[in-house]
Amino acid sequence: MQPFVYDGLPSRVVFGQGTLAQLRQELEHLGCSRALVLATPQQQEQASRVLELLGDKGVGVYADAVMHTPVEVTKRALQVVKELNVDCTVAIGGGSTIGLGKAIALRTGLPQIAIPTTYAGSEMTPILGETSDGIKTTQRTLDVLPETVIYDVDLTLTLPAVMSGTSGINAIAHAVEALYARDCNPVIALMAEEGIAALARSLPVIANNPTNVEARSDALYGAWLCGTCLGSVGMSLHHKLCHTLGGSFNLPHAETHTIVLPYALAYNAPAVTEAMARIGRALGCDDAAAGLYDLGRAVGAPSALSELGFSVDDVERATEIATRNPYWNPRDVEAKGIHRLLSDAQSGKRPQADSGGDQ
Structure with a gap:
């Protein structure tokens, strides 16, 4: 066998059916109490339901995530983060939304909870791809790895x-x-x-x-x-x-x-x-x-x-x-x-x- 190096990434994974109900508990596990829910415009209604689950630990929804994580979208999101005094982001959706959470984390150090509704896989990676002036660049850093990932099979049942x-x-x-x-x-x-x-x-x-x-x-x-x-x-x-x-x-x-x-x-x-x-x-x-x-x-x-x-x-x-x-x-x-x-x-x-x- 050839020599190798293996680094286990420090993510917490919660997998099953109905696991979204554990979101508030997972937020408390991170010691956070002012979460901003992230989504695309198409998933704003779903994001609003997540905000309801958070109760007094949720401060709002930012539902303007788009493909390829444009830098200008991240800048607008960061303004909301500052205005609402956010201490954690909760990204529900696919790679576009999770990418936005990562871009925010890179610039602020805020912890992330990712709730994937597709099979994109971005939630398990320390990789961020961002687009500026028509060019997409990627970087790899543990600063963008979500702290917690909640996989709820029920959330994928309506995926076309x-x-x-x-x-x-x-x-x-x-x-x-x-x-x-x-x-x-x-x-x-x-x-x-x-x-x-x-x-x-x-x-x-x-x-x-x-x-x-x-x-x-x-x-x-x-x-x-x-x-x-x-x-x-x-x-x-x-x-x-x-x-x-x-x-x-x-x-x-x-x-x-x-x-x-x-x-x-x-x-x-x-x-x-x-x-x-x-x-x-x-x-x-x-x-x-x-x-x-x-x-x-x-x-x-x-x-x-x-x-x-x-x-x-x-x-x-x-x-x-x-x-x-x-x-x-x-x-x-x-x-x-x-x-x-x-x-x-x-x-x-x-x-x-x-x-x-x-x-």
């Missing part, structure tokens, strides 16, 4: 089927890249394979029966595992491409990850044969890249970046941005191969092993 599928495959992306991360270790490898398998078996069930509690529980369990992978080891090509497409082209986060993942994996396939075998085993197929593409079709996800508004003419600029600054990847990141990868993803062509290569 297609959104469940794309959110779940977004989570799978974290585990896929963790399996060939430069700093992967045996603990994370076990979590990654288990997380992929849990989501792969539950997402098609949810697509056909969104209120299946067993499948929802399995998917949320898988999302927790995959999020832990994302928070524990480094990522590479896939996440770099998706940050480029999200930050510079404003493509939706989960859908973009869902479409790009099979192509990024096919590009890296020659350099990650062991990871390919583990991913294929978790998916129950021989070709991991094709298996991920087929999973997307099984859950009704979009199959091409063109469906998200990414045009053929955008491929050149995206390639330039994605290859501008060097970053680690198990296979060399070459402009010609990345251009081909993005072209295939733009058109939705079925991926083949080494589809991003220079053959």
Whole structure:
């Protein structure tokens, strides 16, 4: 066995059905009494219910979180934090809302409680991605890791089927890249394979029966595992491409990850044969890249970046941005191969092993 280093991240996880009822107790566990509830405009009503649960320990709702955590939105939220003398944030929603909580924590040191309603996984990571002037940048620091995460299966029952599928495959992306991360270790490898398998078996069930509690529980369990992978080891090509497409082209986060993942994996396939075998085993197929593409079709996800508004003419600029600054990847990141990868993803062509290569 190769030598490795494993750092366990200091998060408290509360998992189950009906666990939202423990929110006030968890706030008291942190020693906080003036919580601001964060949400997107679409989840303002849900945020208001959370505020009611908090009683006199809740001071208000800020429901202006948006995709890719724009710095200007964070600045407005910080003004509310100051005006209400907030001592904790409670983020309910997906990656957009949890990202805002992290951005506030980075600038204030305030503790966070994250209540995910999707399978994004951001709640388990010390990673913050922010967008400014059309460029999305990321940083990794324990200053943005939520202190407490409440997973309540009941909150996912109303997540639309297609959104469940794309959110779940977004989570799978974290585990896929963790399996060939430069700093992967045996603990994370076990979590990654288990997380992929849990989501792969539950997402098609949810697509056909969104209120299946067993499948929802399995998917949320898988999302927790995959999020832990994302928070524990480094990522590479896939996440770099998706940050480029999200930050510079404003493509939706989960859908973009869902479409790009099979192509990024096919590009890296020659350099990650062991990871390919583990991913294929978790998916129950021989070709991991094709298996991920087929999973997307099984859950009704979009199959091409063109469906998200990414045009053929955008491929050149995206390639330039994605290859501008060097970053680690198990296979060399070459402009010609990345251009081909993005072209295939733009058109939705079925991926083949080494589809991003220079053959």
